[in-house]
Amino acid sequence: MSEKHVDELSGVETTGHEWDGIRELNNPMPRWWVWTFYATIVWAIGYAILYPSIPMIASATKGYLNFSSRAALQQDLDQAKTAQMKFHDMIAAKTVQEIDTDPKLREFAVAGGASAFKVNCAPCHGSGASGGPGFPNLNDDDWLWGGDLDSIQKTISHGIRFDADPDTHLSEMPAFGEMLDKTQIRQVAAYVWGLTNAPSDPALASAGKQVFMDNCAACHGEDAKGKFEVGAPNLADAIWLKGKGEDAIIRQVTAPKHGVMPAWSARLGDTTVKELTVFVHSLGGGK
Known part of the structure; x- marks a missing residue:
């Protein structure tokens, strides 16, 4: 060795x-x-x-x-649902105004509404509710059908131009390309754009005012600030839903685009709709 x-x-x-x-x-x-x-x-x-x-x-x-960790998790979930049930029952029994004035209930509703928003609304309005071309920004103070609690609840419940709901919001802007000539459409586009920006041609904008009064004021108002009852947008601010600029206005006046929002009441239930209402209202743009 x-x-x-x-x-x-x-x-x-x-x-x-x-x-x-x-x-x-x-x-x-x-x-x-x-x-x-x-x-x-x-x-x-x-x-x-x-x-x-x-x-x-x-x-x-x-x-x-x-x-079993699965059984323990299910037990925890059951306990959480039981704890939440009293809040859900209270929300179901109260109006959105009553919910909004109760601090604890409002906090619960905002949290539940935020969760429901991410699953159901974010694909169109964005995760931050800032919207995009054709989809309204829910953080600003510009509303087509009204920004108070009742109006928001009705819009979420019944949708917009949603054929399956008889109480849905209905309004359509006429295709003025079939009513006005191209010069008149250019004039009214210059006038509308000139309400918040410098028009490409002041003479066109000046002539477009009368075109607007004759054809557009019935829905958008003589001051062009829109009307909630017909879903006509405010044209006198700097917020544009379908695109901004005179060319975009010309396209919308000539052959308008009409969006569709689903009616969520049947799918989500009244309690979740109330939570969504309070959440959207809490974003800062609600009136």
């Missing part, structure tokens, strides 16, 4: 392994580390006996305690 090699500098035996002239010292592990390692082995064996841990072909071992 060959003698074990001893390192000259440390005086410690080596393991006999050598690589490129480098030898490994045979220092024993600290006792505390060894006992800790043994303890983890014992703990692992005990855990495997008591809890589900060893995977099988179609399931896993049940463990002596028959513990």
Whole structure:
């Protein structure tokens, strides 16, 4: 038997392994580390006996305690639903005005409405409710059908131009391309754009005022600030739903686009609609 090699500098035996002239010292592990390692082995064996841990072909071992994290999670969810039920019952029994004036109930409704908004409304209005071309921004103070609580609730409940709901909001802007000539359409577009911006041609805008009064004021109002009762937008602010600029106005006047919003009451129920109403109203643009 060959003698074990001893390192000259440390005086410690080596393991006999050598690589490129480098030898490994045979220092024993600290006792505390060894006992800790043994303890983890014992703990692992005990855990495997008591809890589900060893995977099988179609399931896993049940463990002596028959513990199930799924069952524990379901129990927690059931408890949370029970705790929430009283708030849901109160929301179902109250009007949106009563909900909005009750701090605790309003907080619960806003949280529930925010969750429902992300699932049902964000695909069109955006995750931050800022909208986009053809989809209204719910954070501003510009409303087609009114921004008070009752109006928002009605819009969410029955939708806009949603054929399946008899109480849906209905309004359509006529295709003035069939009524006005191109010069008149350019004139009224210059006038409308000139309400908030510098028109491309002041003379066109001046002539367009009369065209507007004769054809558009009935819905948008003589001051062009719109009318909630017919869903006519305010044209005297800097907020544009279908695109801004005289060219965009010309396209809308000539062949208007009409959006459709689903009626959510039948799908979500009155309680969730109330929560959505209070949430949308809370964004800052509600009146």
